[in-house]
Amino acid sequence: MKIFKFTLYLLIFLFLISSKSFSQEPYIITSESLEIIPNKHLSFLEGFDETVSFEVLESVEWSDRLLDAQSMVDGYWVRFVVKNILKTDKIGLSHNFNYEKKIFIKNSLGVDEFSYWRAGIDKHFEETHIGSEFRINIPKNEKTIIYNFFxxxxxxxxNSMDNYHRMMIGSWESVRNKEFFRxxxxTIFIAPVFLxxxxxxxxxxxxxxxxxxxxxxxxxxxFHEVFGVTGLLTNHLGIYSFFPSIASVSGMIFFVPLLFLILSQFFRKTLKIKEKFPKLNKxxxxxxxxxxxxxxxxxILLLNWPNEEQINLVKYPPDNLGPGVIKLHQFIIPFFILLLISIIVAFLSWRKGSSASGYLCLSFLLPFLSIPVAATTYLIFDGFNWHFWSIIQPIVGFLFLGMFVTFGFSVAQGMNDLKQEFIDRQIELNNELESKVNARTADLTKANLMITDSINSASAIQNAILPEINADSHGFKEFKYVWEPRDIVGGDFYWIGQKESWTSLIVADCTGHGIPGAFMTLISSTLxxxxxxxxxxxxxxxxxxxxxxxLESTLKYREGGNTNFGLDCGIICFxxxxxxxxxxxxxxxLYQKxxxxxxxxxxxxxxxxxERKEHPIKFKVSExxxxxxxxxxxxxxxxxxQVGGEKKLMYGKKRxxxxxxxxxxxxxxxxNIVADxxxxxxGHKRRDDLTLFGFAV
Structure with missing residues (x-):
């Protein structure tokens, strides 16, 4: 009888202990989609960090709420009980911007301890987790106790004291899909934005x-989407461990106002606020x-990150407003005011006929299209779940990108309008100047005729200076030449003379073309x-x-000085x-066939x-x-x-x-050479005077 009573009392005692340990209402996993675990299912333990043992976690008292805000910095544990009624035992636990994690689970399979994980230091992708998203094995239709460190x-x-430990739970497949689609x-958003x-x-x-x-x-x-708080490579490349101030949520206090600064200047320039609205410009x-x-x-705050307000929550209690002297909502308000002014100015300018402002109005309209899209998605997927966010985020991203594309259209149209304005003004100026030009044209035409007559006279003189060549009397068996100046007069010339039994033929190319070259031919021929x-x-x-x-004595070259007067020539004596x-x-x-x-x-x-040289000068003689x-x-x-052909190359010696x-x-x-x-x-321009002699003696 005594043994029976003892056994009965022991069972009652164990039941009471068990009831106390598992007095938390279990959260029942009914959907594979990720759902938020309500706070009523959570218990909290403060004053212990990630090094605490499982035995201690089971033996201490837990509270139903977080008591000390400083625990967010020092660390705290959350305990909750879940019951899995899904068809799978692979459950996914998703967290809200957690950078370190330690988890224990207890069920019929025993106690499972997950290694302590830190963002940017430990691997992002492993079999048991993707970042702070963990895979937990929970047997079907059983209760499992989860101890989660934050x-x-x-x-x-x-984040508030009740928001940082926000968790979502569902099937592991849903977590993987969420991360995959994210x-x-x-990637789909960043690529076109960067390009x-x-x-x-x-x-x-x-x-x-x-x-x-x-x-x-x-x-x-x-840059922010790649290396920022939710950046594509923030955890994969360990950016958070090297630049935690930029890669954390705190980096937004630098990125957001810098973006607003750039966009404010863009609106000011594109809408021509300074020129058209001087008062608004202020x-x-x-x-x-x-x-x-x-x-x-x-x-400067990020350079000195972390600051005391981010570490001492007793002195600086959480206010959900973010870090910094000027809070996020405070520097959003001025941009919102400026945006409203820009929308009004763009609309009024569009009504007055500005096409560029019309594109700006379209740009401002695009983000608002996300509202009906979000409402429709909310109704279809029954709330703000991961299906909702996986659809709405890329749509909002592309609407946002479309806004910047139409911003570009606005800039292009503005430049076209400005160009057209310049063209119209130029046409007006041209019309004003046309009458003056017509009057001057008549004078210039008359002057041009006089100059042309003078050059034609110079051409006649140059042709008179060039000798007539009689092939037979000068001893040539065959003789053919072409002399074509580039202009009416040219800088190429030829000379022939006979003395005793010798004939000398000289072909020369003087400095320059036109009149300067012609004068050089006159001087050289005389010499x-x-x-x-x-x-x-x-x-x-x-x-x-x-x-x-x-040439030196005639053109009076100075000692040590250079001039632009000279010539190249070849002399044949036979x-x-x-x-x-x-x-x-x-x-x-000379070329001999x-x-x-x-x-x-x-x-x-x-x-x-x-230039002046020492004489006599030695020249090589070929005989x-x-x-x-x-x-x-x-x-x-x-x-x-001479330049020509499809590739605009010189004619060359080989041809x-x-x-x-x-x-x-x-x-x-x-x-054949001249014809070719x-x-x-x-259709190319003649580059130089053309002179070509061929003969046989």
């Missing part, structure tokens, strides 16, 4: 305008300076007449030296009596004139016996330097040589 160090001050949604930011930046570099403000805003948003400037000050203050009288015509090197010396041909050149080459081969006979790489099967060709650089090889005689070679140059030149 700490918000330093506290972000946006990752995909952010549009880069695009607007390069458009700004090309066309200026207000694209720079759009570019800065989009790049700032993409309001815009005041708000812009306000945001400059806020950005600087909050930047060659003097050279011919001074010496015989059998030594081309001496002729070059004497011509250079006469005698049938001596069966000999000599050649010397100053930056001019012998049977089917063409040989290049190079002159010296120095010009005549340009040949006269061969009845050979012919010679000499030309100025106007032949090879000239090819025509010389293919031709049956001198005449056909010269004619004209065809190659096509």
């Amino acid at each position: 700490r918000n160090y330093p506290v972000d001050r946006f 990752l995909i949604g952010k 549009f930011g880069i695009y607007y930046f390069f458009v700004y570099l090309i066309s200026k305008g207000n694209y720079i403000w759009l570019s800065l805003a989009l790049l700032l948003i993409s 309001i815009y400037l005041g708000i812009i300076w306000f945001y400059i000050i806020v950005v600087l203050i909050n930047f 060659l007449d003097r050279v011919a009288n001074l010496s015989d015509l059998s030594q081309p090197d001496r002729i070059l030296d004497q011509l250079d010396e006469l 005698s049938q009596k001596h069966n000999l041909l000599r050649y010397a050149g100053a930056k001019t080459n 012998l049977d089917e081969e063409v040989v290049e006979i190079k002159g010296d790489k120095k010009s005549l004139g340009y 040949f016996g006269l061969d009845q099967n050979s012919s010679f060709f000499i030309f100025s650089d106007g032949v090879t330097d 000239v040589i090819a025509h010389i090889k293919e031709a049956v005689d001198v005449r056909s070679a010269v004619n 140059i004209n065809q190659y030149q096509a």
Whole structure:
């Protein structure tokens, strides 16, 4: 009997202990979708950190609410009981911006301890969790006790004592889907935002305008979406551990006012507030300076992060307003006022005919489209669950992106309007000037005719100076030449002379084109007449030296000075009596065709004139016996330097040589070269005077 009574009392005692331990009302998991666990199912334990043992957690007293706000910084435990009636035992536990986590669970499978996890330090993706989203094995139709550690160090001050430990529970598949769609949604949002930011930046570099403000805003948003509090790579790259102030919720006090600053300047510039609304401009400037000050203050606060208000919650109790001297809602209000003013100004400007303001009105309208979309989604999915947020967030993101795209349209239209205004003004000025231009045109036409007549007279003089060449009397068996100045008069010339049994042919390219070149040809031709009288015509090197010396004395070159007056030339001296041909050149080459081969006979790489030199100057002389099967060709650089063809390349020496090889005689070679140059030149401008001589002796 005594044993029976003892056993009965023991069972009653164990029942009372068990009732006390599990007096919490269990939360029943009825839906695979994530649902918030109400606070009435939670118990709290303060004064213990993540190192506490499971045995201690089971043995101490728990309270039904969080008593000390400082526990948010120091850490606290939450206990709750759940009952799983789903078809799966893989349950997902989702948390609200938690950066560290330690969990114990107890059920019929025993006690399961999850390792302490810290954001940015430990792996983000593991078999048992995705960040602070944990997979828990809960047997079906059983109760499971969960011990969950929370700490918000330093506290972000946006969460209240009842909000930081907000948890959602459902199937693990729902948690994975939520994280997958969040990752995909952010990627789809960030990619176009970043690309549009880069695009607007390069458009700004090309066309200026207000694209720079759009570019800065989009790049700032993409940076925050990648490295900010919910950034795509914040946890994966350990950004939170290296830059916790930027990667935490506190970073918003810097990013948000900086974004407002950029957008305020964009509205001011795009709507031309300074030019059209001087009084409103003072309001815009005041708000812009306000945001400059806020950005600087909050930047300094982040440099000294964490601050005392984020650590000492006894001195600074939680107010749900966030960190900083100026709270988030306080610097949102000025932007909201400025936004309303901008909407009104844009609407009034649009009514007055401004197309750019019309695009701004459309931009302001786009975010409001999210309201009916959100209402419809709320009704379809029965509340603010993860299905709602997975749909509404990308839609809002794309509406937001669409707003910036239409902002770009507004800037482009504004630039087009400004361009059209300039064009209209230019047309007006052109009309005013047209009468003056017509009057001046008549005077200029008359003057041009007089100048043209003078140049034509100069051309006649230049043609008179150039010698007539009789092939037979000068000893040529074959002879053909082309001399075409680029302008009416030119800088290329030729000279021929005979003395005793020797004939000397000189082809020269003087400095410049047109009238300056023509004067140089006149001077050089006159000097060659003097050279011919001074010496015989059998030594081309001496002729070059004497011509250079006469140029120095005639053009009065100074010692050590340079001028732009000089020439390149080639001199051929031949005698049938001596069966000999000599050649010397100053930056001019001679080409000999012998049977089917063409040989290049190079002159010296120095010009005549340009500067004073020591005389006599030595020039290389090439000497040949006269061969009845050979012919010679000499030309100025106007032949090879002519630009043409599809690729706009120079004609080149290879084409000239090819025509010389293919031709049956001198005449056909010269004619084919000239015809091919004209065809190659096509619609391109003639670059230089063209001179080409071919002969056989």
